[in-house]
Amino acid sequence: MNRCSAVLLALLLALVLAPAPALAQAGSDPAPLVFRDRAEEQRFHALVAELRCVMCQNQSLADSDAQIAHDLRREVLGLMREGRSDAEIEQFLVARYGEFVLYRPRVESRTWLLWFGPLLLVLAGGLVVWRVVRRHAGREPLPDDDGQEW
Structure with missing residues (x-):
């Protein structure tokens, strides 16, 4: 096999395998979040709608199906139940992931x-x-x- 054929074969293989990540399925949340009351649920949904998924980059934390989004939603709910304010939760996530996690940067x-x-x-x-x-x-x-x- 000459060099030109090898390059064409490698290019063809790269083109065939390039869409492989698109076949990966979104992570599913094994146990849905359970809220104590309607107020907690509303606060949670308002907060995660203002936060960006760190993996998807163009979806809010509420809209993303990535596994890290499921984990972060659980983290946000846990921080809420610890008694932290929305600003404290946002600051926690900014300290961890950077300003990018906010849909509206300061x-x-x-x-x-x-x-x-x-x-x-x-x-x-x-x-x-x-x-x-x-x-x-x-x-x-x-x-x-x-x-x-x-």
Whole structure:
């Protein structure tokens, strides 16, 4: 087998095996969470909806079926039952997983670009449009069509 054939075979094998992780099944929660009362359940659901799954990255902790999400939901419920406030639970998770775990990062010096970057881009775009329009407004108008065809 020549070198070109070996490379093509390796590429084909990589393409065939690439979707293999997609076949993995989501983790199932062996024992569903049991809440003491309706207030605890509502607080729990509000809290996990504001937290991001650290594995899925684009799903809330409430929406994710990843095994770590099941574990974190149990951890959140346990912390709630210890008497911790929502802010303390969020701080616990931020200390453990970083600011990424929050769907709405705090406004601090490290996150200014995240919060105010889109506004700066819109302002910069508006400034560019204003300068282009102003530059073209000062030019002489184009001469009338002289009827000549190109």
